[in-house]
Amino acid sequence: MTDTLPRSGAGSAPAPALRSDARDNRDRILEVARAAFATEGLEVPLREIARRAGVGPATLYRRFPTKESLVTAAFADQMSLCLTIVERALDDPDPWHGFRGVIEQLSELHAKDRGFTAAFMSAYPRAIDFAAGRERALLAFSELARRAKDAGMLRREFVLDDLVLILMAAGGIRSAGPAGAAVAARRFAAVTLEGLRANPDATPLPPAARLPMVPVA
Structure with missing residues (x-):
């Protein structure tokens, strides 16, 4: 910057x-x-x-x-929400349900706000509070993923970098307004979760979103 x-x-x-x-x-x-x-x-x-x-x-x-x-000031509320989502999921007695909720909610959050995705992925040496919030969220999510693995619901090979990849992909969703982004994010999260389940089931996917084609420069 x-x-x-x-x-x-x-x-x-x-x-x-x-x-x-x-x-x-x-x-x-x-x-x-x-x-x-x-x-x-x-x-x-x-x-x-x-x-x-x-x-x-x-x-x-x-x-x-x-x-x-x-x-960092503009996205303080989003970072706080991100942390709250993950910490609440840790209180869920069903680790897979908690893990799924985090993926769904964070996918929608990042799909609606491409700026927050970029901020979340950025390294700001002087933004101590922002970095601390991100680390707390990632550590809490790591514990949630461990519990889901121990319950036999999450693939053993899942690593924290996969969450970063998911958020980057969700942040790249382009649609007509927040409502369209939310629809696309739910579909994206459902497809992603089926790939992460240790034993995928046949749960129907949410409705597909109509996404604009990106023009070639």
Whole structure:
């Protein structure tokens, strides 16, 4: 990420409370950033985010001096949701049911928001909270996968990298709006889960999604 301005220096003192107008600007910037990143990915320039939010570039940079800081703030809620989904699945007495729910819900989450997929896969050295949340989610999912294997429901050769592959594929789903992406994600998750089951059954697949063809450059 190269959209940066020089920093004015970092201190350990807590940030002062924002005035109402500054808070409104921050909220509007985050709302616009989430929408732009979700549909266009993380390559949207910071100055374009500022323009769409109706603020000057200096206002945006004052709140978010780097794209990394904006991305991590914009996707804090999604990361928290991702962690909640996995941790709730660990409480399910049926490990396969919990594992299946995680794959289904995370596939839909990533299909609807391509920006979150890119953020989840990115390495942000200074985004300590973001990285910690991701590690907690991955560790919890590893435990869930182990339980599903021990129950004889998940293929023994499944590894954590397979989850990363699934999320990358789900993040690549392109459809007409969130509703279409959700339909495609459910179909994708069902097909994926049948390939991961130790003993696949004949459960009917969800309805197929009508997906647009990608034009060749």
